[in-house]
Amino acid sequence: MSERPTDAPADVPAEAWSGVHRGPLREGEWVRLVDNKGRKHNFELVAGKRFFSNKGHLDHDDMIGREEGFTLVSSAGGQYLVFRPLLNEFVVSMPRGAAVVYPKDAAQIVALADIYPGARVVEAGAGSGALTCSLLRAVGPWGRVTSFELREEFADVARRNVNQFFSAPEGQTHPAWDLRLGDLKEGLPTLGTDVDRVILDMLDPWNCVDAVADALVPGGIVCAYVATTTQLSRVVETLRVHGGFTEPQPWESLVRDWHVEGLAVRPGHKMIGHTAFLVTARRMAPGEAPPRKTRRPAPGAYGPDYTGPRPADVPALESVQPDLDPARPLDD
Structure with missing residues (x-):
C-alpha cells in the first residue's frame, strides 16, 4: 500500500466550499x-x-x-x-420543508443541464435545499446560484440545510448563494445580469417561460422538474410554441438495485421509480428560430380534447377531415 504524500493537505481547502472534509473526524x-x-x-x-x-x-x-x-x-x-x-446521503436524511429533489434527478440536472464551475444559475424554488447543494458544488465559489422561494418557512429550512452541509461559519453562507424570497417572474428582471442556466422546480413552470427567455444567454439552458404528465405536456408545449428555444427534450430516470450473491444474481426488490419528469431546452439567439419539425404529430395529438398551447403550424382537428374509408388497410 502506498503511503500518503507528506505534502498532501490535511483537509480540503476551506475556500473550495466543497462540503467535504479529509482526515480525522x-x-x-x-x-x-x-x-x-x-x-x-x-x-x-x-x-x-x-x-x-x-x-x-x-x-x-x-x-x-x-x-x-x-x-x-x-x-x-x-x-x-x-x-x-456523502451529499446524496445527506439530502435524503436532512430535515425537510418541501419535498426534496432526489439524488438521481439532481445528478441528471447537473449533467444534462451542464452546470459548470463559474456558471450563473437561477433556481425556483429552493424547497429544502437538496438541489441547491448540488448546484453550489457544481458552480463552485466563483459561480452564482440565485434561489427564489415563495414561502419563508421553506427558505428557512433550505438555509439551515445548505449551511449545515457546507459547514458555513455562524452568520455566513456559501459565497456563491443568493437566497431570495419572492416570485421568479418578478425577480429575474431585477438580477441585473444574464444567466446561463435556469432550473424550474415549481407547479407552473410554463408561466415563467417568457421571463426565462429574457434572462437566458444565447445557448443557455432551461430545465424544468415536474411531477405529473399534465405538467409535462404543458411545459413542453409552451417551450415549443414560444419559438425561442430548441425542441424540448423530456425524460425521466429510474434506478433499480441488484442482489448479487454467488449465482443468485437478480434485480432487487426495491426500486426508485418515478419521482419526476425533466425537460431541457436551449435558448436560441435573439431573432433566431429553430428548424421546423418535419415529422407530423400523431393523429389526434392536438384533437378537440387538447386545450393546451398549439404550435402555429399544427391546424385544429376540426379543419382536418378524417379518412373514414372502411376499405383502407388498417396498417396504411
Missing part, C-alpha cells in the same frame, strides 16, 4: 452511522456527548480524532459503520 462535523440492518443515523459530533439507540450507546469522543471508515461497537454489542455522510 472533528468536533462539529456530522457523521453517518449504519447498523447491520442498514438503519442509518446522522448527527453532529459533540465532545462529551452520547448517541443512544436500542443497541445501547456510543460516545462521541470514541469517534472524534479517528479516520472515517471504521466499525464501532455500542455498549449493548451493536455494530455501527462510521463515515462522513
Whole structure:
C-alpha cells in the first residue's frame, strides 16, 4: 500500500466550499452511522456527548480524532459503520420543508443541464435545499446560484440545510448563494445580469417561460422538474410554441438495485421509480428560430380534447377531415 504524500493537505481547502472534509473526524462535523440492518443515523459530533439507540450507546469522543471508515461497537454489542455522510446521503436524511429533489434527478440536472464551475444559475424554488447543494458544488465559489422561494418557512429550512452541509461559519453562507424570497417572474428582471442556466422546480413552470427567455444567454439552458404528465405536456408545449428555444427534450430516470450473491444474481426488490419528469431546452439567439419539425404529430395529438398551447403550424382537428374509408388497410 502506498503511503500518503507528506505534502498532501490535511483537509480540503476551506475556500473550495466543497462540503467535504479529509482526515480525522472533528468536533462539529456530522457523521453517518449504519447498523447491520442498514438503519442509518446522522448527527453532529459533540465532545462529551452520547448517541443512544436500542443497541445501547456510543460516545462521541470514541469517534472524534479517528479516520472515517471504521466499525464501532455500542455498549449493548451493536455494530455501527462510521463515515462522513456523502451529499446524496445527506439530502435524503436532512430535515425537510418541501419535498426534496432526489439524488438521481439532481445528478441528471447537473449533467444534462451542464452546470459548470463559474456558471450563473437561477433556481425556483429552493424547497429544502437538496438541489441547491448540488448546484453550489457544481458552480463552485466563483459561480452564482440565485434561489427564489415563495414561502419563508421553506427558505428557512433550505438555509439551515445548505449551511449545515457546507459547514458555513455562524452568520455566513456559501459565497456563491443568493437566497431570495419572492416570485421568479418578478425577480429575474431585477438580477441585473444574464444567466446561463435556469432550473424550474415549481407547479407552473410554463408561466415563467417568457421571463426565462429574457434572462437566458444565447445557448443557455432551461430545465424544468415536474411531477405529473399534465405538467409535462404543458411545459413542453409552451417551450415549443414560444419559438425561442430548441425542441424540448423530456425524460425521466429510474434506478433499480441488484442482489448479487454467488449465482443468485437478480434485480432487487426495491426500486426508485418515478419521482419526476425533466425537460431541457436551449435558448436560441435573439431573432433566431429553430428548424421546423418535419415529422407530423400523431393523429389526434392536438384533437378537440387538447386545450393546451398549439404550435402555429399544427391546424385544429376540426379543419382536418378524417379518412373514414372502411376499405383502407388498417396498417396504411
